[in-house]
Amino acid sequence: MSSMLETRVQSLTTWSDVCARQELETNWGEAAVIGDAQVALFAFDDDTVCATAQSCPSTGAHVMSRGITGSKVVDGSQVLTIACPLHKEVFRLDTGECVSGDTPALQVYPVTIVADHVLVLV
Numbered sequence: 128m129s130s131m132l133e134t135r136v137q138s139l140t141t142w143s144d145v146c147a148r149q150e151l152e153t154n155w156g157e158a159a160v161i162g163d164a165q166v167a168l169f170a171f172d173d174d175t176v177c178a179t180a181q182s183c184p185s186t187g188a189h190v191m192s193r194g195i196t197g198s199k200v201v202d203g204s205q206v207l208t209i210a211c212p213l214h215k216e217v218f219r220l221d222t223g224e225c226v227s228g229d230t231p232a233l234q235v236y237p238v239t240i241v242a243d244h245v246l247v248l249v
C-alpha cells in the first residue's frame with residue numbers, strides 16, 4: 128500500500144476527540160469542525176450523544192446544529208430525531224432517514240464516549 132493511501136485509510140478510521148461530554152448542553156445542538164467536515168452534535172438526558180452533518184440534505188444549508196431535538200415512534204420503537212430549523216423536515220438520529228417527507232437521508236456519524244470525552248468517526 129502506498130504511503131498516501133495508507134494515510135487516507137488511517138484518516139478514514141480515526142476517531143476524533145471533539146470535546147468533553149459536559150461541554151454539550153443536554154437537548155441542544157452544537158456545531159463542530161472535524162477535518163473538512165462540519166458536524167452537528169446532540170446530547171440527551173440519558174447521556175446519548177449523536178452526530179450528524181451540519182448540512183441539511185434538503186437544501187444544503189448548514190443549520191442542523193440549530194435544529195429541534197425530539198423523538199418519534201417508528202415501527203413500534205422510540206427513536207431520537209432532529210428537525211431542521213428551516214423547513215422542519217424530521218430526521219432519525221440513528222439512521223439519518225427522513226421521517227417527515229421524501230428528503231434524502233441526513234448524514235450521521237458514529238459517536239462513542241471514552242473517559243467522558245465525545246469521539247466522532249467522520
Ligand code: FES
Pocket residue numbers: 183184185186187188211212213214215216
Ligand atoms: S433546509 Fe432543512 S428542511 Fe429545508
